[in-house]
Each structure stands twice: as C-alpha cells, then as structure tokens.
Amino acid sequence: MKRILAIGDIHGGLKALEQLLERAKITPEDQLIFLGDYVDGWSDSAKVISYLIELAKQNSCIFIRGNHDELLHQWLKTHETNEKWLTHGGQSSIDAYRNLSDETIQQHRIFLKEMVNYYIDDQNRLFLHAGFTNQHGPKQEYEPYMFYWDRTLWETALCLDKEINEDDFRYPKRLKLFKEIFIGHTPVTRIDKEKPVQAANVWNVDTGAAFKGKLSLIDVNSKEVFQSDPVWKLYANEKGRN
Template sequence: MQKNTNKQRVLLQSEKSGRRLAISDIHGCSKTLRALLNKLQITSEDTLYFLGDYIDRGPDSSEVLDIIIQLKKEFPKVTPLSGNHEYQMLQAEKEYNEKAFYYYVKKLNNSTSILNKKKKLRKKYRKFMKSLPYYIELEDYFLVHAGFDFKKENPFDDINSLLNIRNFKYNMEKAKGKSIIIGHSPTYFHQILKQIKKNKKIIKLDNGCVYTKPHKIYDYKQLGKLCCFNLDTKELICQKNIDV
C-alpha cells in the first residue's frame, strides 16, 4: 500500500448554511440510494458527504456511481470520499491482467457494467474513483471510510488504515477532540442510535444496507438500512433496502 502523500485533503468549512449530511456504504444499492435521496431533497445549500464503498456486492454499482457523479455536478457541495472497494478496484485494474481483472469485477458484481467493451473500467468511473479523498477534516468532525490508527505516527497518511481498519481506539489529542464519522463495518441499528444518543466520539454509520439475507456473521434482521446522519441536528434518516 502506497503512502498517502498528495491525496489527503483537509477542508475546513466554516459556512453553516444548509444541512451537513453523511451517508456511508451503498454497495451497488442504487434504488435504495435514490429512495433515500428522495427523502432528503438535497439543495445546493446542503453539504452531503459520502463515506465510500459505492460499488460491489449489490446489484448496480455503475448506477450508484452515475447517481453520485451526477449529484456532484448538480450540487458542488456534494463530497464523496473513497472506500476500500474503490481503492481495490483501481489497484486490481492496475495489477491484474485483463482476464483476472474481469473475473475480479464479476466475482464482486452481478453485472460488468462498470467496464467498457475492452474490459477496462469506464473512463468516467476511473476518473471519479481516482479523484476521491481518503478523509475530510471539518471544524468539528473527521469523516473517513474506516477510521484512524492513532497508534501510527502519522495516522492521517496511512491509506491502509483509513480504508480498512476495524475497531480503533479514539485519541483525544490526535483527533483534536473532534468526532469521527465512519462507515465500513456493518453496525446494528440500535447500536448506531445508541452511539448518537450517547454523543460518542466515534459514530459508525454503516447499517450494512446490502445485507438483507441470512449471513454467517451478522444478524441480518438488525441490518439492511441505508442511513444518513445530520452532523448538526444528530438526526438519522434511513431507507430500508429496496434493491435486494
């Protein structure tokens, strides 16, 4: 895994107009995303953060990418971050031969609609995935796909942990007292609510929207919602999966 040199973006936003919203792991569930966006009725005043993992597992990765690319065009304050699945997709295309890459995409997706006829990533998707920052720092929050390994000397430069870490410990000094919003690890709905209610410094937002069937690790009955967190009102707006 390369070092995070030029890809980290620090964005301090002091403007407080509009809502600040965050949505995590969509995993190809485009209809669920559309339904959630319908509930939210985003305007150009709102800042909407996406915490990554747009693709793989669910039925329509290319549709999810199209929705977010379009949304970003329409509303410039829409800010998508990278997940491990976007990073791995770009790496796989770079490292695998054509056949191996095709099977990688097929294994993780029902369709290969993110690919062109030459079995390469469609240009618009590669460009989009390459443009994604790994984390965002606000006045009062950090937003990142997986989290921060505060045991590392430079936790903000370590792409591997930003995208893949599970169960990290909060560090008041290194996180400057700010709350951290993450996706990546499916979290039961009552636990998400509890973290918010208790004002926890780490808020896990991923209710595993794509997990709607019996699963060997998770109790799927406590998963299956795509959730949107309002950073200011701490309100949670959710949409039950309607894709799978």
C-alpha cells in the same frame, strides 16, 4: 444554516440511494459527505458511480474512499483479481462493468482516483471510511490504506467505558483529537442496531446496506437520521453480499 449530511456505505444499492436522498429532500444548499464503499454488493455498482458523478455537478459533494472502492479502482487499472474480493462483492462489480463504454470506464477511473481519504471540516469534525491508528492524527498516518481498512478506531470507541471521560489518562488519544468522527466500514447491524450508532465521539453510519440493513444518512448538526427501505427488498431477486 445549510445541512451537512453524512451518507453511509451504499454497496451498489442505487435504488436505495435515490430513495434516501428523496426522503431527505436534499437541495444544492446541502453539503453531502459520502463515507465510502459505493460498490461491491448489489447489481448497480457502476450505475452508482455514474449517478454520483452527475450528482456532483449540481450538489456540493465530498467523496471519501472506501476499501471496496480502492479494490475496484485497482481492478479497473490492472484487471487483476483475488478470490477474497470476488466473494465479498467484487464479482457483482465486475459484472456491472461488462457492457460499459471505454469512455464511461475512464470517467469512473478518474472519479475513483480523485476520492479523498478523509475530510476535516471547520468545526474539527473528521469524516473517513474506517479509521486511523496514529495518535497524532490522520495527517501523520504511516499507511494510507488504514483510512479505509482500519477497524480499531470503532472497536476502541465501542468498548470504551462510559465512566471514562477525556480527562482520564486511559481515554484514547485518537478520540481527543476531534470534536466528532463519522465513519462507515463496520455495519452496526453486527451489534443488532438498525440506525447510526454513537460510541464516545464516533458516529458509525454503516447500517448494513450490503446485507439485510438499510442505507442511512445523518444530519451532522441536528443528528436527524434518514433511511431507505431495507436494501435487499429493493433488490429482491439478488443475493447481495448475504
């Protein structure tokens, strides 16, 4: 059986990504699902995008849009900035794009534009960056930005009483729609965890690579986890988003 591997938030950590994929011993037979936030953090944001473009030529990849990817995409189109983005990793991405050719930047624009907001596999498992709010599912979501900004899905799953099962009227309708949901966006290091965390049927694969954590991937079927070294140790002379 081919592996389906969900990869958490990278945030410009190309060294960690290369290390992670090597440790997982990926092959062209594997299905790679990237959960978004490829940029904003460490100094290799532009190199991460170039690497992923090349990776997709040899491997089966699905690239899901993260909020930081959308912010970068807007900047590449308009060059308009905002202070909040700059202080949350945007400046590192701007710096990474200073010396790239127009041709490379155009390739990156296309890559960012063609990302998907979510993916549902043939086993009714949902993959997206952050969450959704519509109780009828992502296809009925009113605002696409919720897919890469929402935190309520994770917060709901995290605070759900373990004694409440799917038959209970209090069980969140959103969670009943899918066999499993795989997300990033909110680092599990905020709850003092180092590996992907399951809450109800939601798996959070963001293990804080932008900060003091590692970059992680999870085998969706077996739940085997692979991790890089702490990303900050691979970029010891940088601050990242710390």
